[in-house]
Amino acid sequence: MLGLSPVRLLIIVVVALIVLGPDKLPQVAKQAGALWHTLRSLQQRVEDEIREVAPDLPRSSDLVRYARSPVTLLNQLADKAKAEVIGDTADAPGEPAPTEFSVDDAAPEVKDPERPPLAWGDPSLN
Numbered sequence: 280m281l282g283l284s285p286v287r288l289l290i291i292v293v294v295a296l297i298v299l300g301p302d303k304l305p306q307v308a309k310q311a312g313a314l315w316h317t318l319r320s321l322q323q324r325v326e327d328e329i330r331e332v333a334p335d336l337p338r339s340s341d342l343v344r345y346a347r348s349p350v351t352l353l354n355q356l357a358d359k360a361k362a363e364v365i366g367d368t369a370d371a372p373g374e375p376a377p378t379e380f381s382v383d384d385a386a387p388e389v390k391d392p393e394r395p396p397l398a399w400g401d402p403s404l405n
Contacts (some may be wrong), residue, residue, distance in 0.1 A: 283291075299307055326339055337345070345352040 295307070296304055322339070329336065
């Protein structure tokens with residue numbers, strides 16, 4: 280839940296209780312909950328409409344997970360590409376079976392370890 284620990288939640292509640300007072304806190308909490316529910320339903324409606332137009336897009340929860348751990352996305356893409364390569368060569372007789380590969384295989388090779396990697400706009404690229 281947004282990375283909030285129980286201690287931080289308790290601090291937020293105590294500060295809200297001090298600032299708003301015990302009489303207004305339940306009303307503000309109810310309004311905040313209603314606003315949160317409205318925002319979640321709006322997000323779900325937008326996601327459902329986008330899903331109708333482009334059903335192959337990942338869900339927003341998947342995007343959050345990929346943003347937190349991009350290696351997971353790369354591994355899934357590598358597995359999918361591997362499955363497609365195996366599926367394509369299964370129909371072609373006489374072709375060798377594809378070799379195993381991983382995301383690390385896609386890393387560029389360093390030819391000169393003394394030279395740093397090239398950056399965008401590097402004049403030596405022209």
